[in-house]
Amino acid sequence: MSGRYQAPKGVSEYFPPRSNIFAFVGQKLTAPALAAGYELIELPIFEDTELFTRGVGESTDVVSKEMYTFEDRGGRSITLRPEGTAGVMRAVIEHNLDRGQLPVKLHYRGPFFRAERPQAGRYRQFYQFGVEAIGLNDPFIDAEVIGIAYQGFKSLGLNNFKLEITSLGDSDSRAAHRTDLVKYISGLKLDEETKVRAEKNPLRLFDDKRAEVKAFMKDAPLLLDYLNAESQENFANVQSALQSIDIPFEINPHMVRGLDYYTGTTFEFVHSGLGAQSGIGGGGRYDGLMQTLGGQDLSGIGFGLGIDRVILAMEAEGVVPSDLKYIDLYVIPLGASFRTAAFEMVNRLRQHGFVVEQSFGDRGLKGAMKAADKSGARFSLVLGEAEISSGSAELKDMSSGESVSVTLSALASTLAEKVKASNKA
RNA sequence: GUGGGCGUAGCUCAGCUGGUAGAGCACCCGGUUGUGGUCCGGGAUGUCGCGGGUUCGAGCCCCGUCGCUCACCCCA
Known part of the structure; x- marks a missing residue:
């Protein structure tokens, strides 16, 4: 509007x-x-x-x-x-x-x-x-x-x-039926518009939704009987x-x-x-x-x-699947200096075949987690100073809320296992 | 082409016999210096579809107009 x-x-x-x-x-x-x-x-x-x-x-x-x-x-x-x-x-x-x-x-x-x-x-x-x-x-x-x-x-x-x-x-069957059907219809009291329609294709009258026309057509000859x-x-x-x-x-x-x-x-x-x-x-x-x-x-x-x-x-x-938007992992870079590392990691995981989103801009951790939640991602991962210096991060299962510590260098294989496990559940 | 219903916040809608516009949801910020969903606090948002008329005063009444929607004919 x-x-x-x-x-x-x-x-x-x-x-x-x-x-x-x-x-x-x-x-x-x-x-x-x-x-x-x-x-x-x-x-x-x-x-x-x-x-x-x-x-x-x-x-x-x-x-x-x-x-x-x-x-x-x-x-x-x-x-x-x-x-x-x-x-x-x-x-x-x-x-x-x-x-x-x-x-x-x-x-x-x-x-x-x-x-x-x-x-x-x-x-x-x-x-x-x-x-x-x-x-x-x-x-x-x-x-x-x-x-x-x-x-x-x-x-x-x-x-x-x-x-x-x-x-x-x-075509022979249809011609024979049509002759009889036209004869039948000609005996009906129909309005002008309907008559015109019947002349073009008498079969159409079978499809009319109006009660009086349906009643008229109840005893009309059926094409199936002419095959x-x-x-x-x-x-x-x-x-x-x-x-x-x-x-x-x-x-x-x-x-x-x-x-x-x-x-x-x-x-x-x-x-x-x-x-x-x-x-x-x-x-x-x-x-x-x-x-x-x-x-x-x-x-x-x-x-x-x-x-x-x-x-x-x-x-x-009510049979529309609820999980049509599917995301494996949502990555949250924490602090401007770790954005490049996060960006590279996300790109690498996508090349491994994972569906990955990340947060952009400078919204706080709470806002980014909220976005991760809304995205429907199965897992989330925060990448900040602690993770870069230790080489490990918390991989959080968004539906259970539980997280496990993962080595960043082995993230792809760990994620693959986790996704597989949650598919079974 | 014909007939019915409806146009109010991003969405769904409320708004009394005319007195100057609200709720829920969603969104943003905060409560928690680095962990979402629940809870609490705060915040932004409207030419009330448009034009005209009646009135001291119109979201509400009248006329027109545009749009949406459902149905008929017919079709996926």
Whole structure:
């Protein structure tokens, strides 16, 4: 309130101590992807606007009203990426990543942008972690991709979420269903805006939160009932693959995804502690996307999950680790003439791999100890005249308050033992 | 785009039917000539979001405006 400048409306920002959670979450979510051989792809946060209008679909809300689009100095229409998959496909096609072994397995992380009215868990700049497996259509790959998200959530300590899956089938199944669904909807008394929405994509009505619309849709024909034999078998195989690695799920035949490119297996992770925006991640298979964007006719599957919402979910569940800022040792030089010795010692210990902070300035011992306490350091050490002349110092365990005398020349090895011992405790 | 709630200290908030602004936490110093967390003492901090109006007098009432927030549509 005091400064003149404010962050733009609706952005999520992370600064200490909460930024430690952000870093932690990113690392934990990435680990299962790396364990499955999904390598990093780092892409621009802006692309040609047409990539999204063609890839994501003109009829989607994302494209029709939520994109940050502007003209660059060369008169090109540029858009800040609203989602990750289209950009990944562009890069795969452009750089011929699909010429070798398939599937191409990639993961990404970074900021995304949608010009919506912000609310709890919904931001104009938000962060996603995502994974794509491109080039093979195999139920086990579907299950692997879903499993990567699932393991990531679990490794963060989350429990109050569930996985919902469905299948959108192939294009024939969808066409047959759509005909019946449109017929059904045409018999409903809907307001104009909703009718327009239904014309663009009748499936969207399944996702409406309004009670009267829900009541209307109760007896609507379900896409799942229209799957042909091949799609049915594929969906059954995905389910048994998930069961084989103990991933619980529910089938939600009403599930709708907001992006037009999904086909076949689609899924969503929802969390119960978040307010209105309960989705913490979602994704699915996309059969036509790559060809639409000018590449080969390859199928792919992927997900995007919201890091901001994952953090909110962890906070709601109370599973945020308390020791995310970790410091082994806090060094306190006592007296101006010992600052250089302390500075050298701190530097040497850091090169040994320890996380070390020191006090600066000329605050008194009490103030410096207070700072050591606040820092969360496990051990502290005062370096003054007595220590320099005797060559030994008191290494103090900050949680127990006890200290032991250590020889300065052997500090690194003593500290290593101590840290190891306190890790076990 | 539509609707509700809220803007007071760094943070969380109190402030009665209008009488000139407070608490807790955090921060700094000291009680202890070289050892933190508890305790005790002391200290700094506000254009009460902004602009206008009513009034002898506005944090409080009225109008406008900006911002934040939650929800709808929709989505991570």
